[in-house]
Amino acid sequence: MTLDLQLARDLIVTGVGTTRINAALPRFGGYVFFAENGTSPAELRPLTDALRAREEEMEAPPPVLAIDQEGGRVARLRDAVEPMPPMMALGAAENVELAQRAGEQIAFDLRRAGCTLNFAPVLDLALDPNNTVIGTRSFGDDPHRVMGLAAAVARGLRNGGILPCYKHFPGHGSSAVDSHDALPEIDGDDARLRGTDLVPFSTVAPEAIAMMTGHLRVPAFDSARPATLSPCIATQLLRDELGFRGALLSDDLEMRALGAVASPDVAVAALEAGVDLLLFAHDLDAATAAAEAIAESVERGALPLHRLQEAHRRVERLRLLGCAPLDLDAFPPHPMVGREIARSGVTLIRGIPHADALASIVVAFGRSDSTLHHEAPALVELTWDSDPPSDHIRKTMDEIEGSQRRPLILTHRAHLYPLQAHAVAEIISQYPDSLVVSTAEPFDLPLFPQARHLLACYGNDAASIGGLADVLFGGTMPAGRLPVSLPRD
Numbered sequence: 001m002t003l004d005l006q007l008a009r010d011l012i013v014t015g016v017g018t019t020r021i022n023a024a025l026p027r028f029g030g031y032v033f034f035a036e037n038g039t040s041p042a043e044l045r046p047l048t049d050a051l052r053a054r055e056e057e058m059e060a061p062p063p064v065l066a067i068d069q070e071g072g073r074v075a076r077l078r079d080a081v082e083p084m085p086p087m088m089a090l091g092a093a094e095n096v097e098l099a100q101r102a103g104e105q106i107a108f109d110l111r112r113a114g115c116t117l118n119f120a121p122v123l124d125l126a127l128d129p130n131n132t133v134i135g136t137r138s139f140g141d142d143p144h145r146v147m148g149l150a151a152a153v154a155r156g157l158r159n160g161g162i163l164p165c166y167k168h169f170p171g172h173g174s175s176a177v178d179s180h181d182a183l184p185e186i187d188g189d190d191a192r193l194r195g196t197d198l199v200p201f202s203t204v205a206p207e208a209i210a211m212m213t214g215h216l217r218v219p220a221f222d223s224a225r226p227a228t229l230s231p232c233i234a235t236q237l238l239r240d241e242l243g244f245r246g247a248l249l250s251d252d253l254e255m256r257a258l259g260a261v262a263s264p265d266v267a268v269a270a271l272e273a274g275v276d277l278l279l280f281a282h283d284l285d286a287a288t289a290a291a292e293a294i295a296e297s298v299e300r301g302a303l304p305l306h307r308l309q310e311a312h313r314r315v316e317r318l319r320l321l322g323c324a325p326l327d328l329d330a331f332p333p334h335p336m337v338g339r340e341i342a343r344s345g346v347t348l349i350r351g352i353p354h355a356d357a358l359a360s361i362v363v364a365f366g367r368s369d370s371t372l373h374h375e376a377p378a379l380v381e382l383t384w385d386s387d388p389p390s391d392h393i394r395k396t397m398d399e400i401e402g403s404q405r406r407p408l409i410l411t412h413r414a415h416l417y418p419l420q421a422h423a424v425a426e427i428i429s430q431y432p433d434s435l436v437v438s439t440a441e442p443f444d445l446p447l448f449p450q451a452r453h454l455l456a457c458y459g460n461d462a463a464s465i466g467g468l469a470d471v472l473f474g475g476t477m478p479a480g481r482l483p484v485s486l487p488r489d
Contacts (some may be wrong), residue, residue: 004305007312008294011271013066013249014280014287019043021050026288029315030064032281033076033115040079041112042328048114049325061319064277066117066165069106071338072136072459081109083463084338086136087122087153088441089345091145091483092458096152098341103156103164105334110162112330116322117163119212119249121150123200124168126484129415129443130176136441136458138173140483143199151204158209160333161323166204168214168251169238170227171197179215179257183226186218193220205242210318212249213275215257225273226257229266234274247314248274252281253290264293272303276311277318342457342467347480349445351453355435355472361405363396363427365420366412366439368460375469380405387417393426400431407434408472412460414444421447437468446487456482 006027013030019037031051038044052062067076072086082105090099103121110118125146126138139146154164174197175184186197194202205211213228222232228250238244250270258266267278267290280287297303346353357376364371366386373381380403384392400407407427414421421444428434428450435453438444442456455478457468470476 004298004308005291005295007308008291008298011276011294011308011311011315012278012280012287012291013064014284015282016047017282017284019047021047021054025284027054027058028063028287029277029319030066032066032279034281035076035078038113039077040081041077041109042080044077044113045325045328052114061316062116062322064117064315064318064322065115066119067110067113067115068119069110070120070122070137071102071106072461072464074137077109077113082106082332082335082338083461083466085342085345085461085463085467086459087139087149088126088136088458088483089342089464089467089480090149090153091138091140092345092347092456092480093341094145094149094481095344096148098337098344099149099152100156100159101334101337102341103153104160105332105337107157107160107162108326108330108332111160111323111326112328114325115162117165117210117318118157119165119167120157121153121164121166122168123147123150123166123204124171125173125197125200126441127173127196128176129441131173132176132413132416133178133180134172141485142483143196145483147200147203150200154204163209163318163321165210165212165249166201166208167212168216169201169211170214170216170218170221170233171201172214172216173197175216179251180255181257183257184216186216188220190220193218202242205238205244208244209246209321210249211238211244211246212251215251215255228258228275229269229273231273239274247276247318249277250275250279252279254281254283254286264289268293268297268303271307271311276314338463339466339470342459342463343470343476344467345458345480346468346471346478347442347456347482348478349454349456351435351451353453353455353471353478354475355406355408357473359405360408361400361403362408362410363400364410364460365414366460368465370460370462370465372408372410372465372469372472375466376473384423386412387419388423389419393423396423397426397430400427407431409434409436410439410460411436411444413440414447424448425450435472439464442482442484442486456480
């Protein structure tokens with residue numbers, strides 16, 4: 001194997017796909033972990049230990065050991081870790097000290113698993129109500145609030161020994177298109193984007209250790225190429241203008257935004273544009289082919305050797321900055337902080353935010369990681385899909401009537417599901433004292449002006465439902481503020 005080929009492999013982060021490594025696995029600069037590698041620190045730790053040990057045998061620095069552990073629905077470790085709500089709950093709580101504690105607690109859990117870098121926090125703004133790929137992963141729509149809270153989470157991660165990686169530059173919040181499926185286009189002229197989407201990135205860029213590109217076409221900055229493949233965005237804007245000096249990672253190069261298959265040429269183009277560390281989340285063959293294509297491009301002079309060396313220096317710095325793992329039985333710094341965040345973020349729009357579990361029936365829409373019944377067993381709970389057919393609505397009305405209980409309605413993106421919105425309106429019309437809670441982005445709230453009692457929490461995961469239960473049944477007064485602007489009546 002040539003030196004250039006190993007240098008090229010050192011610029012790649014790839015998924016492993018199993019819980020153990022074998023001798024056939026090439027040595028890459030980093031690895032990214034998913035639930036298939038383990039859902040708890042104890043399950044993942046043998047794999048991260050083995051990957052570290054292999055590099056030690058070669059007298060090389062530890063690899064980048066990366067994971068997506070944002071909170072809410074984007075959390076690869078879910079067992080024996082602190083449940084964390086989506087970051088939009090932190091946006092509603094608007095508490096920098098809580099945000100830092102969240103980062104420290106997440107870092108603790110990741111260090112026990114043996115990870116060194118977290119693909120978080122998200123700097124995208126929640127600007128498009130139809131955007132569910134970002135959605136509650138965002139802290140909100142105010143760029144300065146987002147910047148302050150994200151920087152606090154990142155500071156907490158660093159304090160806990162985990163490297164933060166901000167994403168998705170230059171901002172994914174203004175498009176509803178999911179880059180896993182197609183290439184989003186971010187509308188807006190240069191001035192608008194610099195005053196909104198770009199603000200959090202421009203503020204943190206000079207001190208950021210790592211940042212991830214989004215697969216986004218942004219005509220205001222480059223009319224021809226997506227950000228990951230654009231020297232105008234990845235180098236001229238991010239480094240030359242905004243002063244970023246850290247390692248730039250690509251989002252997953254297997255995503256369909258860049259083509260139907262992960263092409264080795266795309267990896268070369270991303271490196272040429274200014275990306276330092278190339279992510280292939282699942283396809284080892286694609287990662288191996290990309291490294292070979294990079295080495296071949298250098299050998300024939302198409303890709304300058306100094307660009308390969310520059311990227312390698314930045315990636316090696318990330319590897320050297322990674323901290324050693326913690327003991328699996330170490331004591332957590334902030335137990336229950338996830339539920340505290342969720343509780344602090346619950347937002348009262350109007351009415352009375354409390355209910356009697358013995359006299360309530362829950363009607364919950366959408367898939368959920370947890371239920372209010374788990375928090376208050378005296379409840380009766382009905383669960384339906386996001387867009388229930390009319391016969392389900394009739395059945396729900398019959399069950400509410402038969403229960404003789406007050407409805408507690410948990411909506412989930414009803415603004416995107418007309419049948420759900422209709423069902424909720426029907427329940428409210430027959431039971432005017434119903435209590436309605438939006439459990440995702442709060443864009444549902446304007447749909448129900450007739451609701452007397454209206455609240456928002458920002459997820460239906462375990463932490464979010466637990467925090468909501470503390471308000472509904474525990475007497476806590478909600479103190480959250482809406483993290484996004486809603487249409488006025």
